[in-house]
Amino acid sequence: MRNGQTQKNSLKVLVLGFDGASQSLVARWIDHLPNFKLLKDLNIFGQTIPPIPAQTPVAWTTFMTGKNPGNHGIFSFAFRQTGTYKRKIIDPRMLKSKTLWQILSEAGKRVGVLNVPMCDCCDIKGFMIPGFMSRSEGIPYPDSVREKIKRKFGIKKFAGDLEIATLEKAQSDPELFFERVNQMTDCMAEICLYLFEEEEWDFFMPVFMGLDRIQHFFWKNIDSTHPKFEENKLSNLVENFYVKADRIVGNFLKLADENTLVIVLSDHGFCSVHREVIINNYLEEKGFLTTNAGKIDLEKSKAVSYGYGDIWLNVKQREPQGIIDLAEEYDHVRTQISTELKKIEIDGEKPIKDVKKREELWWGTYLNQAPDLNIIFNIGYQAARQPEITEKNELKRYVNDSPRWSGGHDGTHDPLDVLGIIGILGPGIKGGKDLRIHLWDLAPTILNWMNVPIPADMDGRPIRLKA
Numbered sequence: 001m002r003n004g005q006t007q008k009n010s011l012k013v014l015v016l017g018f019d020g021a022s023q024s025l026v027a028r029w030i031d032h033l034p035n036f037k038l039l040k041d042l043n044i045f046g047q048t049i050p051p052i053p054a055q056t057p058v059a060w061t062t063f064m065t066g067k068n069p070g071n072h073g074i075f076s077f078a079f080r081q082t083g084t085y086k087r088k089i090i091d092p093r094m095l096k097s098k099t100l101w102q103i104l105s106e107a108g109k110r111v112g113v114l115n116v117p118m119c120d121c122c123d124i125k126g127f128m129i130p131g132f133m134s135r136s137e138g139i140p141y142p143d144s145v146r147e148k149i150k151r152k153f154g155i156k157k158f159a160g161d162l163e164i165a166t167l168e169k170a171q172s173d174p175e176l177f178f179e180r181v182n183q184m185t186d187c188m189a190e191i192c193l194y195l196f197e198e199e200e201w202d203f204f205m206p207v208f209m210g211l212d213r214i215q216h217f218f219w220k221n222i223d224s225t226h227p228k229f230e231e232n233k234l235s236n237l238v239e240n241f242y243v244k245a246d247r248i249v250g251n252f253l254k255l256a257d258e259n260t261l262v263i264v265l266s267d268h269g270f271c272s273v274h275r276e277v278i279i280n281n282y283l284e285e286k287g288f289l290t291t292n293a294g295k296i297d298l299e300k301s302k303a304v305s306y307g308y309g310d311i312w313l314n315v316k317q318r319e320p321q322g323i324i325d326l327a328e329e330y331d332h333v334r335t336q337i338s339t340e341l342k343k344i345e346i347d348g349e350k351p352i353k354d355v356k357k358r359e360e361l362w363w364g365t366y367l368n369q370a371p372d373l374n375i376i377f378n379i380g381y382q383a384a385r386q387p388e389i390t391e392k393n394e395l396k397r398y399v400n401d402s403p404r405w406s407g408g409h410d411g412t413h414d415p416l417d418v419l420g421i422i423g424i425l426g427p428g429i430k431g432g433k434d435l436r437i438h439l440w441d442l443a444p445t446i447l448n449w450m451n452v453p454i455p456a457d458m459d460g461r462p463i464r465l466k467a
């Protein structure tokens with residue numbers, strides 16, 4: 001036992017995050033995953049329900065705040081800056097809530113937060129390496145930890161995610177892609193295990209991104225319902241990566257003190273995607289969107305999508321050149337758009353399961369910053385990412401038949417179609433319990449376990465862990 005584990009305080013928590021780990025695949029391969037099987041047979045095991053949309057930054061933010069997007073302010077990768085037509089990409093500065101690590105730090109606990117998406121290093125007691133969508137992604141904080149990592153591993157910057165060049169070659173050179181993602185994950189696991197033993201902490205949490213990246217490209221190799229399903233050596237490489245994730249869990253379990261609460265979780269799962277709907281092309285066809293020389297005329301359009309399932313209306317006194325009257329027309333236009341979208345049929349299939357008004361999905365202080373409508377796609381479909389009008393083909397003006405990815409979760413889907421995983425193990429926890437839990441319930445559950453008061457403004461509620 002090293003310094004990290006010699007403190008008297010036994011209320012420690014280890015969270016092992018696997019971005020995109022899918023409950024359906026863990027269930028399929030459970031006999032090859034001894035540590036997941038241990039969680040399943042002897043402890044608490046089940047599914048996490050991601051928020052809508054089940055996008056990585058929104059989902060981890062929901063976990064780390066214990067709140068729904070209406071109360072933490074992150075609704076999607078992209079958003080419309082209030083009072084403008086500007087499409088912007090989110091970053092952690094937009095987070096309107098304290099995080100689990102800030103709350104724990106204020107309560108005098110030491111935290112270690114490694115590669116969690118959407119993190120800034122401010123106001124924490126402990127150490128952090130910000131992950132995906134963070135401004136200082138990969139740079140260890142504080143300097144003492146950065147120096148230690150540099151001395152021990154010879155690196156200045158931590159690689160918690162794949163570089164764009166590797167992602168671009170995923171289809172043309174899948175072997176190289178898998179080699180790289182395995183290498184990156186091994187290296188990250190080694191650094192995390194080192195910090196786990198070397199540093200003092202009360203709360204320790206790494207997030208491994210590999211499964212998410214793999215499944216976006218290779219879902220077609222493991223899902224027999226995908227039209228391009230092909231079982232081959234790539235299918236084995238996907239399964240092998242689940243085995244690696246399981247081994248990482250095992251390595252941490254070996255080192256963890258028996259009084260530590262261990263939570264294994266993912267932010268969302270995956271579903272098949274074989275077609276995309278180009279929302280702006282459809283809005284144009286139905287007369288809600290106006291173009292000028294091939295570009296969207298934001299001032300003259302009633303509605304536009306910024307590239308996900310989001311739809312933003314052009315409302316008087318809200319947008320600079322608003323055209324929809326809030327009292328007279330706003331709700332009616334939303335219903336019209338929703339009705340039109342739900343009519344779409346492609347080769348006898350309905351791509352859209354539902355279209356929701358923002359107040360039907362979210363609640364809270366920042367609801368007024370949410371998209372006015374959000375589309376929920378059926379399995380097999382997602383929103384095309386283009387925020388622009390794209391070149392049209394005469395037959396299918398708003399359909400992309402060959403998306404870059406064969407698996408998805410964030411374009412946007414019903415949370416129940418893309419469930420994540422959860423396993424919980426710890427002292428006094430009785431086994432054999434099935435669990436289905438909202439991501440926002442985890443922060444209050446962790447605080448409760450650590451005897452730290454739960455802030456009154458959290459949406460989630462602690463779940464009972466002991467029998």
Ligand SMILES: [Zn+2]
Pocket residue numbers: 019020055056057059212267268
């Ligand atoms: Zn994710």
